[in-house]
Amino acid sequence: MHIHQLYRYPVKSLGGQSVASLQPEIRGFADDRRWMFIEPNGQFISRRAVPTMCEFAAEVHDDELCFVRISDGSILGAVAGARNGEKQVDVTVWDDSLTATLIEDAGIPAIATGLGIPGARLVYMTSEDHRPVDARFAKDGEEVSFADGFPYLVTSTASLDDLSGRVGENLDERRFRPNIIVKNDVPFDEDNWTGLKIGTHRFRLPKPCARCIMITQEPDTGARNLRVLAELSAYRKVGNKVMFGMNACWEGGVDHVKVGDPVSVEDR
Structure with a gap:
């Protein structure tokens, strides 16, 4: 990957x-x-x-x-x-x-x-402005920016391809607002990832990301395709929440993360 x-x-x-x-x-x-x-x-x-x-x-x-x-x-x-x-x-x-x-x-x-x-x-948000990650899922000292809840969102190409096939169109990856997209072969294998290594960096994946009506919105125009959420709900619903992608926190590393960097699963 x-x-x-x-x-x-x-x-x-x-x-x-x-x-x-x-x-x-x-x-x-x-x-x-x-x-x-x-x-x-x-x-x-x-x-x-x-x-x-x-x-x-x-x-x-x-x-x-x-x-x-x-x-x-x-x-x-x-x-x-x-x-x-x-x-x-x-x-x-x-x-x-x-x-x-x-x-x-x-x-x-x-x-x-x-x-x-x-x-x-x-x-x-300056370095003096602090917003902790939800204490139910955080480790000591973890913070988040103005993002909805977690510092990073990880998705995979295989999961997007799977959903695109069910919806019947090539869905734009941007509608899910990911930070890191992993090239892989197994749809929704990320459900099982709890730790990733990317280059020298390590990321902890504490929970899946619950999605809302925003994923039905075409990224450039705002046009709605309600089928995106409906199809996802049909096979990705946990309780009353629809899941796509994994929330993540950074656990250290040096230098930049780059497109093409190898990704390995550290923990499942």
Whole structure:
């Protein structure tokens, strides 16, 4: 097995970047979901409520955060010094409350309006802002960014191919918002993985990922295909949850993780 693809999503709920190599960190890959748009009261804004957010992606270039319209590659706007801010604000991500740094840039109101979230504010998670992984599944010291619950999401090519065959179309891997896609041959073998070695890095896989209505959304247009969730529910339901992919935490390693790196199962 080897790494087929790597993704990071700089801004929560916006499209991400396919990147040849990424630096793992305790909270996820560097620059993965470190920014987030919030309501004036600090509540996070998600494409669950604003599906048109999927039409845009965020890219990091040095210290600039760039917002791109996916359909034609046009630039909606950019924020220079996107990691710099002086004001701390309280934010809420699901049941978690924490502080984050408010990014105050003259271009943000226009960007927010273009994204369909007028009045939204942009925040950044610095090294001083802490959000623990759910204590039911965490080891001491494990943290997560603004992602829904865990620092990493691992999927496999064989599982996607299996689901695509049942749905009757080649499903875009991006609809599942993975960080690490493993090239393999056995569908849903990842259900049995509890530890992976990727290059010099080790990842712990504490639980499967429960999926929601967002996986029915075409990544570039927002068009819904409800059959994706229906087909997955037919054979991947555990209790009242539908599973696809594995949540993961980083347990150390040196240098970057790269597309093509060998992947081995350390624990099952």
